[in-house]
Amino acid sequence: MGRLTVKNKVIGPIGTNCYIIFEEGAKAAVIVDPAADGASILAQCRKLGTEPTAILLTHGHGDHIGGVPELRKALGIPVYAGEAEKELLSDPTLNLSPELGGAVSVKDVQGLADGQELSLLGHRWQVIATPGHTIGGVCYYLKEDKILFSGDTLFHLSYGRTDFPTGDTRALIRSITEKLLVLPEDVVVYPGHESQTTIGDERRDNPLAGYLGR
Numbered sequence: 001m002g003r004l005t006v007k008n009k010v011i012g013p014i015g016t017n018c019y020i021i022f023e024e025g026a027k028a029a030v031i032v033d034p035a036a037d038g039a040s041i042l043a044q045c046r047k048l049g050t051e052p053t054a055i056l057l058t059h060g061h062g063d064h065i066g067g068v069p070e071l072r073k074a075l076g077i078p079v080y081a082g083e084a085e086k087e088l089l090s091d092p093t094l095n096l097s098p099e100l101g102g103a104v105s106v107k108d109v110q111g112l113a114d115g116q117e118l119s120l121l122g123h124r125w126q127v128i129a130t131p132g133h134t135i136g137g138v139c140y141y142l143k144e145d146k147i148l149f150s151g152d153t154l155f156h157l158s159y160g161r162t163d164f165p166t167g168d169t170r171a172l173i174r175s176i177t178e179k180l181l182v183l184p185e186d187v188v189v190y191p192g193h194e195s196q197t198t199i200g201d202e203r204r205d206n207p208l209a210g211y212l213g214r
């Protein structure tokens with residue numbers, strides 16, 4: 001098992017982090033949250049010498065899924081998301097995509113359960129259900145690699161909004177304090193927006209850290 005490289009492409013109407021993950025020297029890649037402009041994401045993958053084999057979605061908001069239709073048409077690869085997120089993904093009135101550049105409906109998604117593990121790129125990706133920002137939001141945790149893709153659940157010294165359809169503030173607090181901030185301090189967090197962080201920094205300084213142990 002080689003070392004993973006994580007390349008970030010900031011894209012879309014509100015600067016979403018789209019991640020391209022691969023092992024150096026290997027062709028296969030995984031895309032996390034293709035926010036928009038699938039053609040430019042595909043061009044970036046080819047520039048890196050990679051070929052995407054799967055798309056992982058942290059949640060279904062329009063600013064995280066805009067590039068899915070174009071990528072799926074070009075590559076025919078599977079799309080994964082939390083099982084409880086399927087309705088939001090398929091319904092533009094819920095996923096807010098019309099306000100973010102055009103209506104997007106993503107169907108035929110492979111639903112994931114809390115605790116499920118995927119084997120991708122020769123690495124184990126654990127699904128952590130983190131409802132709150134949306135009802136079916138998930139994070140992807142690579143324990144051996146000390147990597148977490150947190151979507152819009154956990155940000156650098158911040159956290160996701162809960163005033164959109166299916167949002168729930170209490171659920172978000174539980175997700176962050178009971179499932180994410182309990183991970184090892186040296187886990188690197190790759191969020192849906194802004195800069196990366198670590199679990200240790202968030203445990204010390206995140207506004208929700210005060211809820212730990214309550």
